[in-house]
Amino acid sequence: MSDFKLYFGIGIDHILNPEALDHILFVAALCLRYLAKDWRKVVVLVTAFTIGHSVTLALSALGLVHIATRWIEFLIPLTIVATALNNLVQRQDRVEHPSRLPIIYFFALFFGLIHGLAFASTLVSLVGKDELVLPLLAFNLGIEAAQLVVVAAILVISFIFVQLVRIRRIWWVRGASALVLLASLKMAFDRWP
Secondary structure, eight states: OHHHHHHHHHHHHHHHSGGGHHHHHHHHHHHTTOOGGGHHHHHHHHHHHHHHHHHHHHHHHTTSOOOOHHHHHHHHHHHHHHHHHHHHTOOHHHHHSOOSSOHHHHHHHHHHHHHHHHHHHHHHHHHOSSSOHHHHHHHHHHHHHHHHHHHHHHHHHHIIIIIISOOOHHHHHHHHHHHHHHHHHHHHHHTOO
16 A cells, blocks of 8 residues: 555656646646636546546556657647647637537547656656556556646636636636746747757
């Protein structure tokens, strides 16, 4: 059980430490258009991301998929750029009343595949390739727990700005997305392979 706690904690730390700003920005960009009342949609969104990164996390950790780390680290900010740009071009009615299956769900799934490759390099560097099942499960669950903390924080911040301060929802989504876009463009530039 102590191994499970160890890798669970490493998964949490992988998301919530200051060096994980890229993952925090991505989850933020995914969730900016939602409010607390949209929690079911957010659950589907985060589940799509989880499915994507779980697949490549497992495949990469088992040595079945390998892409150079420098390219993965470069592609991650590009996933944030694409997600933030998608938020910026949304019409007001789409932000206030998201469709049943918006394209952002597919972004979450597909971009989750890219993020999972980065998670795998961290896990394999710690564990090696022997007896990966328990560390893989614990690490992944730690990542999910940390992502839920980020999602909750974004929903609280959105509540404050949209419902308490009364900033129009479209302005909130576009303003926050513009900040995420600028940060991710700088990150992509810094990580150019």
